[in-house]
Amino acid sequence: MKEVVAGVDIGGTNTKIGFVDAQGAILAEGGLPTADYELAEHFVTALDSKIREMMTGHKDLKIIGIGIGAPNANFNKGTIELATNLNWKGIVPLVEMTERQTGLKARITNDANAAALGEMIFGAAKGVKDFIILTLGTGLGSGIVIDGEVVCGHTGFAGELGHMIMVEGGRECGCGRRGCLETYASATGLVRTVLELLSDSREESVLRDMKSSEITSRMVSEAAAAGDDIAVEALDRTAHMIALGIANSVIFSSPEKIFLFGGLAQAGAAIIEPVRKYADELVQPIFRGTFTVMPSGLPEARAAILGASALIWKDAN
Numbered sequence: 079m080k081e082v083v084a085g086v087d088i089g090g091t092n093t094k095i096g097f098v099d100a101q102g103a104i105l106a107e108g109g110l111p112t113a114d115y116e117l118a119e120h121f122v123t124a125l126d127s128k129i130r131e132m133m134t135g136h137k138d139l140k141i142i143g144i145g146i147g148a149p150n151a152n153f154n155k156g157t158i159e160l161a162t163n164l165n166w167k168g169i170v171p172l173v174e175m176t177e178r179q180t181g182l183k184a185r186i187t188n189d190a191n192a193a194a195l196g197e198m199i200f201g202a203a204k205g206v207k208d209f210i211i212l213t214l215g216t217g218l219g220s221g222i223v224i225d226g227e228v229v230c231g232h233t234g235f236a237g238e239l240g241h242m243i244m245v246e247g248g249r250e251c252g253c254g255r256r257g258c259l260e261t262y263a264s265a266t267g268l269v270r271t272v273l274e275l276l277s278d279s280r281e282e283s284v285l286r287d288m289k290s291s292e293i294t295s296r297m298v299s300e301a302a303a304a305g306d307d308i309a310v311e312a313l314d315r316t317a318h319m320i321a322l323g324i325a326n327s328v329i330f331s332s333p334e335k336i337f338l339f340g341g342l343a344q345a346g347a348a349i350i351e352p353v354r355k356y357a358d359e360l361v362q363p364i365f366r367g368t369f370t371v372m373p374s375g376l377p378e379a380r381a382a383i384l385g386a387s388a389l390i391w392k393d394a395n
């Protein structure tokens with residue numbers, strides 16, 4: 079029998095499931111529509127059925143646990159709390175429900191912490207004890223690892239660098255405050271910067287011909303690569319803000335590596351190079367040259383499932 083972990087990635091619309099072996103190979107994949115389940119109880123029953131169905135084709139596999147990545151997940155308590163993009167309101171004890179339904183060990187954490195664990199067990203952070211991963215998507219998620227452990231804090235919600243206030247009274251944030259890092263340093267933040275630059279100047283730009291609601295971070299990256307000044311400036315300011323977030327974070331945990339992951343990180347050298355340059359300038363001199371900013375070693379499409387499974391694999395050996 080080959081041991082696998084069921085890695086479960088719960089998204090607002092869909093849930094993806096993968097059977098992951100100890101080396102990070104995904105041996106079977108499946109899914110179910112999260113949004114169809116009004117109640118978490120019904121979702122957990124359906125998840126159990128789906129996992130059983132996936133097992134029928136793989137009699138040679140043995141599931142040793144279920145690792146779950148979900149928005150607003152609390153590792154300490156095994157709950158999903160006040161998730162705005164899920165149907166399930168309030169505090170959902172998903173780990174307890176899953177363990178009762180399946181009879182298997184279950185663990186849950188948020189997406190960015192799952193990415194950190196995935197990086198640690200299967201990615202570019204193998205053997206690295208102190209690192210930070212920044213997931214640059216719609217928002218900015220982060221996982222902070224200190225001495226080999228993901229930081230969750232007293233409440234279970236620690237380590238969300240995306241909500242460090244960088245500009246007091248700045249851009250409105252989804253968390254209800256203003257000026258958080260993620261309102262500048264994310265795919266959405268990049269687009270907001272483009273819109274500000276367009277309205278503050280009369281400079282020509284291919285982005286000026288587009289409807290503001292249609293501009294994406296990818297378009298900005300492409301325009302920057304083609305030499306569009308507005309796009310170049312927006313990418314540069316975004317990199318600067320990411321670097322400022324890094325410079326502040328280095329103060330409290332002195333990471334060896336900082337990984338950039340997600341949509342915006344795909345702009346590759348165009349974002350990584352200026353982030354490196356600015357981080358080096360902005361960091362307290364004693365830390366200069368002590369950390370490396372690099373792209374994540376996880377394949378984007380599989381990172382969430384690998385990361386979720388790492389919750390179980392981390393303690394399995």
Ligand SMILES: [Zn+2]
Binds near residue numbers: 241252253255
């Ligand atoms: Zn915020």
